[in-house]
Amino acid sequence: MTKITMIGAGNLATHLCRALIKSGHEITQIYSRTVYSASNLGEEINVSYTTDIKSIKNSDLAIIAVNDDSIQDIEKHIDFPKVHTSGTKPISTLNGKNIGVFYPLQTFNKNIDVNFKSIPVCLESSNRDLLQTLKNLAVSISDKVIELNSEQRKNLHLAAVMSCNFSNMLYRLSEELCQKQGIPFDILQPLILETAQKIKNSSPSLAQTGPAQRGDFETIAKHLKLLGNDDEKKEIYQLLTASIKKRQ
Amino acid sequence: MTKITMIGAGNLATHLCRALIKSGHEITQIYSRTVYSASNLGEEINVSYTTDIKSIKNSDLAIIAVNDDSIQDIEKHIDFPKVHTSGTKPISTLNGKNIGVFYPLQTFNKNIDVNFKSIPVCLESSNRDLLQTLKNLAVSISDKVIELNSEQRKNLHLAAVMSCNFSNMLYRLSEELCQKQGIPFDILQPLILETAQKIKNSSPSLAQTGPAQRGDFETIAKHLKLLGNDDEKKEIYQLLTASIKKRQ
CATH class of the missing domain: 3.40.50.720 (NAD(P)-binding Rossmann-like Domain)
Structure with a gap:
């Protein structure tokens, strides 16, 4: 005690x-x-x-x-x-x-x-x-x-911000997309949860799916067109798509 | 049947x-x-x-x-x-x-x-x-x-890419940060899972935490310094931080 x-x-x-x-x-x-x-x-x-x-x-x-x-x-x-x-x-x-x-x-x-x-x-x-x-x-x-040590902990904190605070920001962007179309956001929850659970027994690089990972350029082009003049979402889409492609 | x-x-x-x-x-x-x-x-x-x-x-x-x-x-x-x-x-x-x-x-x-x-x-x-x-x-x-309808489904698919494929990409970036420091990535898993589960009973905007949400500019500056010359991670950090700040 x-x-x-x-x-x-x-x-x-x-x-x-x-x-x-x-x-x-x-x-x-x-x-x-x-x-x-x-x-x-x-x-x-x-x-x-x-x-x-x-x-x-x-x-x-x-x-x-x-x-x-x-x-x-x-x-x-x-x-x-x-x-x-x-x-x-x-x-x-x-x-x-x-x-x-x-x-x-x-x-x-x-x-x-x-x-x-x-x-x-x-x-x-x-x-x-x-x-x-x-x-x-x-x-x-x-x-x-x-x-x-202090250096490791500082980097772990940065990693936590990257993977958690920023993921939540992506959930927000996706909620905005749903709201604009009258789609209840909760239908994305099983997929969001599965994505987070998947990396328990696998590494995030093995768990990667989606158009960027498949090299499905047609879908990527369609998505960018869908985003219209929403430059913020477009920039985030392009940046993360490039990061996925870079690691293939 | x-x-x-x-x-x-x-x-x-x-x-x-x-x-x-x-x-x-x-x-x-x-x-x-x-x-x-x-x-x-x-x-x-x-x-x-x-x-x-x-x-x-x-x-x-x-x-x-x-x-x-x-x-x-x-x-x-x-x-x-x-x-x-x-x-x-x-x-x-x-x-x-x-x-x-x-x-x-x-x-x-x-x-x-x-x-x-x-x-x-x-x-x-x-x-x-x-x-x-x-x-x-x-x-x-x-x-x-x-x-x-087809328009809604197309947007839902885009939202799924945003919140799931891109979240997984952030998990990868954070795994890279951990590996560089010899930190086992699995210690981030409870936090990643909690982040995904949190939005079940709350909206992602209410669930937002982290330095950008708190307006903790000192921590943001420290994180950017930690990223050194890793321009890719820096750009993603800055873009998502700006998105969080914009919505406060």
Whole structure:
């Protein structure tokens, strides 16, 4: 059992608290800048909370789960082992000898339940003892624990933006195309889900289908014509089609 | 029970035959240009097969499940009710009074089992009677049946390319980024799957997250710097980031 101080009371902090308590760890204190968030989470999990950074008490580990820009302001008040949870900030954002990173790779929303077991947790630490503590903590809540340095984590975050935030943008473009034609967007959902599931047992390069992959230039020309004077969608269509063709 | 002639013995024809038989319909004959495909499917489902287009016998309905470019060559030999299964070809690709479209929206692979019930089937027909036959057939194998005209279907196909083929391309780019850093790509899979699942109960515009959506210009600048001289990924990053920002 690790005794943990949770710094932050947002989406990630909330899900982390729930998962850690479920796995038998103790949250000893919650800090948040806003009373509303602090009290909400504190009351949910029955833990004392504070909005005064100077009244944070020592524990085995502080998990700093706040937005990237606030990490440095907060971390200087914590002089016991501490980790941040950011995908983009290097470990050196923290000061001291017992510092680390505990980065769960997922999008979180307080009101949507997640199965933490399936969420990869990426770890980094300034020393072996703390790394071992973090590993024990991570494997108790997740089935996928991996050690990554700051450079790797930064690139992983970029890859996540590419494959997830940008995929969602493509879903939006395709929803716009459907709406314009009075087609309910939900009929695309089984195909979208199948596309995401396909790469579980295969690599994305093997899973590639579509006119660009087949070299079906007639269909590509028809699609570009369909897009008419929608230059934005046309440019995205051409760019991604070229990327597929380039890799054949 | 509808008696059906299956024209084609590829991925879609195979899955359609399996689903139709399961729902109590009768496949009376299979045609394929290649003996290998025809005999494989014919033997699997115990139905007589032919490679001679002139020996196709009448049935209630011919389902033409061949590649787009072969539809016209084949359809002229069929003088009983017939449908094609293409997403991009208009209904007018077929000639006669009893023509239609039966377009299941999914990617198929002979060796991967699909739950046909969840696959949307898009219908179009030249007349009401045939449309009713197609509806009965479609609802017996799928829970999602929708009537779309040729213009709508063509746009739906374009939307499918946008949201699925292009998403897969983004997965490939992100796999490349991971490989370069020695990061196993599979740690992105839970996030990719969650992104695809999120839009089930929400619209893609509500589900949008990431630095472009948050207006986090520092992270965007860092990502572009990380991409160094990889102009292809940079261009895609900038274009999709601009699309997200434009819609805020």
